[in-house]
Amino acid sequence: MYAIVAGGGKVGSNVARSLLAMGHEVTLIEQERGRFEQLETELGVVVLEGDATEIHVLERAGIARPPDIVLAVTGDDEDNLVISQLAKEGYGVPKAIARVNDPRNQQHFDLLGITQTVCATSGLLGLVEHEVPEHGLVKLFELRREGLELVEAQVRAGSPAAGKRVAGLALPEGSRLVSVMRGGVAELARGETVIRPGDQVVAVVKPGLELSLRRVLVGD
């Protein structure tokens, strides 16, 4: 596989190092002179000095071949967005993965069609939320391309769903219960499954319906 890695900071350099160790072909682009020299000393000719948002730099890196994947992992979100757009729209690179430094910029990546993103802050927050079930609804996983997410809820005594059959729940259109976990054992949710206090239920939901789903399952 051929990969272009844009940005030789901690993320980019480590990804490049790992890909090289796996036997892949890599070009790592770094703009800052001191950092470039350091990386070049360590990794050799695979490191290219330049601004990865400049088309001629990308072309020197072999963007026109095109590579199998471009990783836009600089510390600047606008740069990562532009690199991904140039790669995908300009050169037909099949896969571009962009790093989102500021989670507030995620919406711009979504809007501009860069669907494969990685955001350390959001990932960390998701992990923290997963450890704090008191929030009501916890996002387990996002199927970004499908426009769906998996969420988990803890049903308590007094929750609207407690004591009801799955078929009898007024779940919002665009959501579905997947499983019910009780006493450490998960069962697929069926229409006749009765939800009890203490159950952990997993649902699949379209983004934006989380609140209405939460209302039905655990209340406000």
Place this chain on the structure above:
Amino acid sequence: MKAVIVGCGRVGAAVAKQLVTDGWDVTCVDEDESALARLGAWRGGFVLGHALDAAVLESAGVAEADAAVVATGGDNTNIVIGQVLQKRWEVPCVVVRVLDPARAAFYEERGLRTVCPTKTAISVISEAVRATADTAA
């Protein structure tokens, strides 16, 4: 008519002042408060903040804007903000300054109206030199 100017540097501020003189309702956005000084006795609006922040753009009134000019110091910032204004807020006229001719051409082809001062300078300078050569001949 309402215009939002993102990036209130030399270009942004001058365009803003011109539009106000022409009778436009203009709001400038810049992350640096000292940019306000470039506007002189300013009658328009000014919003302090980064224009990738949706709340900043909203309070500048992009939802009702007829036109937007994006001229911050960063090409990629301008390219991203320009596309966001076009796609999310459907601002009818978005003009984006891009200094790099290659990127300007790339995004121009994809429906973003770009202005590339570098390209203009190249053609004006070449033209001037050519004219001198013609006169000498």
